[in-house]
Amino acid sequence: MHKRKTWLQWQVIRGLASVKWRYLFKSMNSINTHSFVKAHTVQLFNRYATYNGSNPYKAPGMLTVIPHLEYNEGVFYPKGGMISIVNALYKLALKKGVQFYFNTPVKRIIHHEGIVQGVESGDENHDADTVVSNIDIYFTYKNLLGDENSAQKILKHERSSSALVFYWGINKEFPQLHLHNIFFSKNYQSEFHHLFKFKKVYNDPTVYINITGKMEPGTQAPAGKENWFVMVNAPADAGQDWNVIKQQCRASIISKLNRLLQADVEPLIEAEETLDPLLIEAGTSSFMGSIYGNSSNSVMAAFLRHPNFSKTIKGLYFAGGSVHPGGGIPLCLKSAKIACKLIEADKKIKINFSAMQ
Ligand SMILES: Cc1cc2nc3c(=O)[nH]c(=O)nc-3n(C[C@H](O)[C@H](O)[C@H](O)COP(=O)(O)OP(=O)(O)OC[C@H]3O[C@@H](n4cnc5c(N)ncnc54)[C@H](O)[C@@H]3O)c2cc1C
Incomplete structure (x- = not known):
């Protein structure tokens, strides 16, 4: 991208010639509103902007290439979860003679x-x-x-969004849940307005739950129990009181899940770890705890x-x-x-x- 000779390559010229300009200049939401009839489908496809920490009402429609890849090309699941990608790279690097200095x-x-x-x-x-x-x-x-x-x-x-994560060990199995579960907010536009304009976690956040045990039964959680990775989008750190926000957010997640799963989730939480923008920054040196660098x-x-x-x-x-x-x-x-x-x-x-x- 930053070297002139790249732009003179035939592949790049051909690629540019096939770009539909409205995907560059219209927002992802505007492309999706044009492509789908039902508001819920638009909301589902707008969610792909969050795959790089962005706001679908501002991010370019070009990012609809993400659901294209997911639905038309297909995606893979790394056995053992995401950590196995890191482990595979580590093993490969050792084989290539890389010397690591940890901590x-x-x-x-x-x-x-x-x-x-x-x-x-x-x-x-x-x-x-x-x-x-x-x-x-x-x-x-x-x-x-x-x-x-x-x-x-x-x-x-502008920095990309951050996240609040609750790692919950759940003392029950929920057969109605799958590997990926998304519980959307009622007003998606307002949620993104809160995240990027007011720098606040929305009071009815979209809740994502990932349960790798659904993909690899018997390896990720003890029998009869489930490993929940519960994540909501959060603004990058701007000095907010994350301990207070985390408690408020935990309460709204639990009340939402109780309603939608017809369950009493809180007493089922047997183990808990959390992550917030400050912890993300401390653990990775990603400024303001943004999880995708700059926003798109x-x-x-x-x-x-x-x-x-x-x-x-x-x-x-x-x-x-x-x-x-x-x-x-x-x-x-x-x-x-x-x-x-x-x-x-x-x-x-x-x-x-x-x-x-
Ligand atoms: C909760 C969460 C969920 C996410 N979900 C997804 C997802 O589903 N899909 C996806 O594709 N991406 C996801 N991401 C984003 C993805 O993890 C990041 O984009 C990616 O890890 C960034 O990689 P990196 O190599 O730039 O930085 P990092 O992975 O943060 O690596 C930087 C490394 O540098 C080390 N370091 C920092 N300072 C120093 C120093 N001075 N000297 C030596 N080492 C140092 C850190 O310890 C760290 O190990 C998620 C991120 C988070 C936090």
Whole structure:
């Protein structure tokens, strides 16, 4: 995207020629309202904007490519849940000779006269002529490069949404629930208005419950019990009191589930862990606890993400959800691949991508 020669490739020209411009300039909601008759179907298809932390009433219709992939191409379930993707990558990296240093944060990216020289981590300096930063680009500039100006420029763009998550061990089986369950809010537009304009969790939030035990019975929860991952969309952190919000949200989720499942859910919660924007930021260094870097709430958002290379420090590259092409696990893996390709081109070396497919 950020190299001129990309735009001159035949594949790219052909791709651009097939773009329907209304998908770029109209919102996802407007495309869906035009495509579907029933309001509930529009709401269901609007939900795909949240796959990258965006507002369907603002995000471009181009994001309808997400349900296209899901319904027309099909999706896969990683056995053991999402963690097995991380484990598979880890195993592959070990096989390729990668050396890991766990619980040793990088303190600084060392560079001199516009050339990267390595990283400082723990009490050690690691020399390197190529450095790839996979943490949030804002924190990379602010903390690892000490470049406050560039960090501030990142903040010009709106952050994506965050989430409140309740990991519940449920002491009962609910045969009416499946792997993915969504309990929508009555007024979806108002929910997104609250999230992005008022920076509040909506009082009737859309509740997503994922139960991997439905896909892999007998491996994810003890017999007769279920593992619920309960998530609602939340704004990125702007100083809200998350402990209070979490309690209020928990109560509204439980009251909604009681009504819709005709059950008394609270006494069934045997174990509980939670996640909120502050914990997400503390655990991953994603600024404001955004789960997808910058939002895609404008036509230009996709074009304004930070490139996968530094324009001022040679040998420094970026990957992950806060840079091109954006957040979400598939795009993060793409960003890693793009960074590798750039390194390959700059260093005139060959990286074996077949092992990374
Ligand atoms: C609750 C939740 C639900 C989600 N659901 C989905 C989903 O269903 N599908 C989907 O595709 N995406 C989902 N996402 C988003 C997805 O997880 C992210 O987009 C993706 O993990 C971002 O990848 P990353 O590599 O950029 O950052 P991360 O996965 O956050 O990795 C960054 C790593 O850098 C480490 N780090 C931070 N600072 C330093 C330092 N100074 N030195 C060394 N290491 C450091 C962190 O510890 C972390 O391990 C979800 C996210 C959350 C929080």
